[in-house]
């Protein structure tokens with residue numbers, strides 16, 4: 001009898017790492033490498049999540065890793081100038097533009113415009129070596145305790161990404177646009193690790209875009225840890241536009257101190273399988289978090305937004321607004337867990353998830369959850385899954401507006417409620433334009449950027 | 457202008473209109489009266505092109521064209537306007553964007569250039585005066601959070617903006633106090649010309665004191681059971697609908 005050994009993707013990834021451990025450790029400080037080992041053990045224990053994992057009930061990640069792919073434990077020099085290759089539509093915004101490539105800080109980033117004194121913006125790997133004190137204490141503090149298998153996988157393999165430090169009392173006026181490019185000759189599993197540290201009473205805005213620049217198979221595992229000190233303000237706007245065969249796994253962890261404010265908006269336009277984990281801990285009184293998301297998906301896209309907010313201390317407020325428009329065979333999932341801990345009196349936490357299905361075959365799973373252990377709180381949650389309101393459609397048509405246009409008006413209005421939360425006017429207008437084009441079917445994953453290959 | 461011939465219509469397989477014939481000429485005002493559930497709104501919706509209602513028999517011509525072959529938006533551009541009994545709230549669609557799109561679709565149909573933003577706003581200011589509608593309403597989303605009366609006034613405002621050839625007012629009077637009723641009637645009368653026509657659907661004769669009809673038709677159980685001049689409305693008011701029910 002022949003015995004077959006079932007070699008799982010989890011084991012394969014673990015082996016891949018162990019066999020290349022030297023290379024992974026190379027050029028990284030000890031604290032980072034120690035975390036790798038710890039995270040690997042945890043990852044191996046849980047494995048790549050399947051639907052059996054309660055937190056991944058609607059998204060099985062195992063098939064994602066069954067394709068062949070390469071990993072990039074070392075920075076690869078690019079043959080062409082990425083600035084020539086990539087032109088994003090959004091930057092008429094007047095932003096500080098930073099490019100990352102396959103998870104790595106791009107070596108030929110153009111000089112970033114004048115930033116206020118003391119701000120550190122650059123490669124995480126570089127800062128780890130030059131100013132380890134800025135990173136060491138906080139590194140993996142939030143991701144580590146989450147115990148999410150894919151976050152652990154990130155900690156195991158991550159070497160670089162973006163680092164931002166804003167000193168106390170410093171406000172960066174211009175948004176910083178970070179463009180995460182995926183561009184390799186082969187199918188690639190890219191791992192990116194970011195850290196955002198906002199000092200007391202500081203302020204920064206990030207526009208975080210993901211783009212695939214060719215049609216290879218990509219898995220992006222992109223993890224951000226954010227630390228908001230007292231009275232700081234942090235805006236984080238993500239625009240996800242990878243091609244529809246690619247996989248985007250994002251993690252966003254945030255720790256909020258007294259009176260700090262976090263505002264996130266995740267706009268998912270394209271991407272085959274997208275899983276966004278957002279985990280926010282309100283750790284200081286009077287902190288506030290606004291978490292918004294809008295997904296426009298069609299074909300066979302699968303988009304899963306998984307949110308957890310922990311109200312750990314009294315007097316904090318949070319708001320979640322997530323909307324999906326799903327067409328064809330697209331599927332979506334939303335889980336928003338608000339956890340109000342016992343001492344967190346006077347909490348106000350609201351959550352809403354509204355979804356429109358444009359086809360019979362589109363599917364949405366929504367699971368709002370409230371876990372309340374305090375008694376003096378104001379919380380609400382609600383979810384709807386519906387279709388385009390036919391009465392509204394008829395009403396518009398009786399005024400002479402064509403059916404297609406009327407549908408677009410209704411869909412856009414639905415979507416715009418999320419975009420209207422974006423508090424930078426120019427950015428909001430640009431996002432509205434992208435959404436409009438996406439709804440009209442005029443925006444493919446590669447059309448936000450015009451390609452500009454130079455003949456060799 | 458409008459010829460309805462032996463119109464039968466059903467919804468979900470249930471026949472609601474059972475052979476209706478009406479002939480409306482330019483400059484005329486027709487009132488359609490009848491008890492609840494007799495099919496008045498169904499007739500209005502069929503004229504406007506609601507796809508839920510299936511026309512099983514009969515024909516409708518509007519200015520010589522077969523109306524039944526046209527989609528709702530084409531009927532609107534050709535000059536038919538329905539003031540809804542229950543106007544729809546459309547959250548997030550601004551009144552301005554909605555009306556601008558509608559007005560420009562009408563203009564495109566007529567081969568005219570679209571209005572510029574400032575021309576449009578000027579037109580809107582002008583028409584707002586006719587129906588005494590406040591900017592507070594026109595700056596909001598379509599009908600969102602409007603009171604019943606505000607919704608009705610908004611219907612007449614849209615009518616004023618679009619200047620239809622044939623307006624069908626489905627119970628525009630219900631839910632209005634006397635002042636609002638007078639304003640609505642004033643709007644309708646201001647827009648009246650020898651070239652356009654109005655069908656007023658109501659089940660009270662109150663509105664007809666302000667908008668005086670040339671003809672009154674009584675609809676009952678999907679059929680026109682009586683047609684006469686404006687005096688019929690008064691008679692109905694006095695005798696009640698039971699009188700019709702007993703006769704038919």
Ligand SMILES: Nc1ncnc2c1ncn2[C@@H]1O[C@H](COP(=O)(O)OP(=O)(O)O)[C@@H](O)[C@H]1O
Nearest residue numbers: 467468472491492493494495496497498499508
């Ligand atoms: N969408 C519908 N589905 C089922 N029945 C309907 C629908 N619309 C109208 N009806 C029925 O048709 C009849 C006429 O309704 P309607 O035209 O609204 O009357 P009116 O406007 O004269 O009060 C009523 O019996 C009503 O229940």
Ligand SMILES: [Mg+2]
Nearest residue numbers: 496497541627
């Ligand atoms: Mg009715």
